[in-house]
Amino acid sequence: MSKQINSKEPFAMVIFGGAGDLAQRKLFPALYTLHRSGFLPDNFSVLGVGRSPRETEDYRQFLRNAITQFARTEVDNEEEWSSFAERFDYLSIDVTDAGTYDELERAVAEQEKQFSLPGNRLFYLAVAPKLFGVVAENLKAGGLTENNGWKRLVIEKPFGRDYLSAEALQEQINRSFPEEEVYRIDHYLGKEMVQNIEVLRFANSLFENLWNNRYISNVQITAAEIVGVENRASYYDSAGALRDMVQNHILQLLMMVAMEPPSHLNPEAIHDEKVKVLRSLRRYEEHDVSQYMVRGQYTGGFIDDKEVPPYLNEENVPEGSTNETFVAGKLYIDNFRWSGVPFYIRTGKRMAEKSTEVVIQFRDVPKHLYFNKDNNLGSNLLVIKINPEEGLALQMNAKKPGVANQVVPIMMDFCNNCGVDTPEAYESLIRDALEGDRTFFTNWEEVSLAWRFIDPIRQAWDQEGEETLAPYESGSYGPKEADALLDQDGFQWVSPYHPETEKKPVVRGQEISD
Known part of the structure; x- marks a missing residue:
């Protein structure tokens, strides 16, 4: 940089x-x-x-x-x-x-x-x-x-509650600080493996040549937490998972994965390419929201064998709140590289485990041929593990030793923080701010376009009330409606990924419906 x-x-x-x-x-x-x-x-x-x-x-x-x-x-x-x-x-x-x-x-x-x-x-x-x-x-x-x-x-964060409030705040701040002097923190952008996405893509011809709709069937972004609302109810109940996580962290991950190679490795060129992703992100009208987006709220359950209360019983949560603690969605980037490839996103509180991962699932080998005659061959996966583990995992298929023609998934795994005390996100971001490097801070165009995508979804849910609020048990992976988003396309959630316990990393289906 x-x-x-x-x-x-x-x-x-x-x-x-x-x-x-x-x-x-x-x-x-x-x-x-x-x-x-x-x-x-x-x-x-x-x-x-x-x-x-x-x-x-x-x-x-x-x-x-x-x-x-x-x-x-x-x-x-x-x-x-x-x-x-x-x-x-x-x-x-x-x-x-x-x-x-x-x-x-x-x-x-x-x-x-x-x-x-x-x-x-x-x-x-x-x-x-x-x-x-x-x-x-x-x-x-x-x-x-x-x-x-x-x-x-x-x-x-948050920079505004919607596009109009964000625009008003931008104008107010710019009266004292021009845009080039404003550093909006998104701590996800300070995480080691998020910054590594750029290197992974643009320093390896192997991946960049495959990084398109000809070879990738879908992309999954998961940011799961085991904690509940804790002491943030006064803020969280008015924000919800959509504003708190999707508008910033999730969309930033999506931009890092989907952006085109920048002309130079400087903040302006990188921001230009990230903004192009948001401009190509298909916006949903209010009547489309129920088809592509799912929201949920956690009920009681068990986390680490300890019983936890439902969201409505958490301290300072208003009675009868219809605030969402979980969001899943199917997003499309309508450009030449990504046309037809669904980007599945998922974030929630009180889920089964803490995990932030990006899963790139490559297209299956042809059906009914060679080692895929029964159409049950595991998919090739590239897993970018961001938190709490940091690293990369590449899943391929290989012959099982000593067994003729039996194919099993194998994993090439790199751990970024095993035995190494990697820098905290705020260390990287404060250092960048002191150096005047805005690469991993969000600029105004990113913020404004993100709100323009989020606002119709928020408005649709506000009008629907509890009608579209799906309950999910604490300690689960979210409501069944989130699974249905993928089921209808022939896919399943892969993340959180555990190669040692997965018999078949599964995911069948070559055709993509939209």
């Missing part, structure tokens, strides 16, 4: 929500690991911003506790720790009050003077989405964007 700046260039970072859960679990551990790995400059500063008052030493102890609990790198040198922690400070202000940003500007300028920083500023919004636009405007009003170096704004 091309880089716009030197990654060791000094900077000042301001974390809004600097005492919140995201800072504690992800941002602090990422910064410390980057520091220990030599990816941060010698000179930098971090200012946490929050509403609750905290003394500097209390904040640094909070920082220490977070890193001890959540970082993959241990604190084993007190002198080194002290030099790292002294660069962190805290300021209590009301981020909705533009008048308090004068105080913020003074605090940042103080840190820049103390550590001889040139004026490069990274603003990280780890706050509620309703505050994104307000903070961006107040930063400009308070003079914090009138700095001598570069400035960048990092934003967590």
Whole structure:
């Protein structure tokens, strides 16, 4: 990838929500690991911003506790720790009050003077989405964007609730930060094996030559969780799996798999090709939704032999909620490469196991011929394992040793994180933001086109209420209606993939109905 700046260039970072859960679990551990790995400059500063008052030493102890609990790198040198922690400070202000940003500007300028920083500023919004636009405007009003170096704004999801709200937020933010200075985080894009999809495709002629509708029968994308709504009910019940997972994470995976080779390996060229995928993604009118999309809500059941409650009994979930905790769909990309190939997507909470995988299923060998005379030969599969396992698996057919003409599936398996402590997603993304590399951040066109695809689906479900809400037992793989999406085309869900337990990785059917 091309880089716009030197990654060791000094900077000042301001974390809004600097005492919140995201800072504690992800941002602090990422910064410390980057520091220990030599990816941060010698000179930098971090200012946490929050509403609750905290003394500097209390904040640094909070920082220490977070890193001890959540970082993959241990604190084993007190002198080194002290030099790292002294660069962190805290300021209590009301981020909705533009008048308090004068105080913020003074605090940042103080840190820049103390550590001889040139004026490069990274603003990280780890706050509620309703505050994104307000903070961006107040930063400009308070003079914090009138700095001598570069400035960048990092934003967590969700970016809007639909296309219209996202468009309004974009206009509000662009009054303070132009698009090239906005870094929208999708932590899936920071995962090692998601970034590896690009290398797998464009560094291997073997796969790129087969990466089309002549050789691929279907693509399956699964993002399954075993956890329920936990303490996120206030947000999740108004978002649902469609907004929370499909609009961003799932569609990003789809773009990475389906994009054309970019003209150059730079952010602009890669974003151009990803956007083309969304432009070619078949949009469903409201009356088409029931044919191509399935939604569900988990009932009670067992996870790891422990009984768990139904969604409606979870804390802070409104009585009678029709919010979906599961989404499955059959998507089509109407371009020359992918015409006729179904992309099956599936995501849900309280499922049988935690697994994020992309399965490329290749077309079957001709029927009634050679070793497929009984039409039961297993399909060739390429499995991209993203989480919790990281790696690649390629399934082929071979003769069973010692048995004449008996064919069995064999697996070529590569594990990316076996015995290796791979970087966390936030380590990669924070480093990229500091380097000015927007490759694995979402740009406005991706966000807007994703919402244009999602909005009709959301509107159809909102009108239908519980009529199309399929129940599924906690600890299962989702409602039977999701299986039917594939059954009608002659396919079955492959993921989560377990080669040691699969007798036949199964999936018959060469013809594709649409």
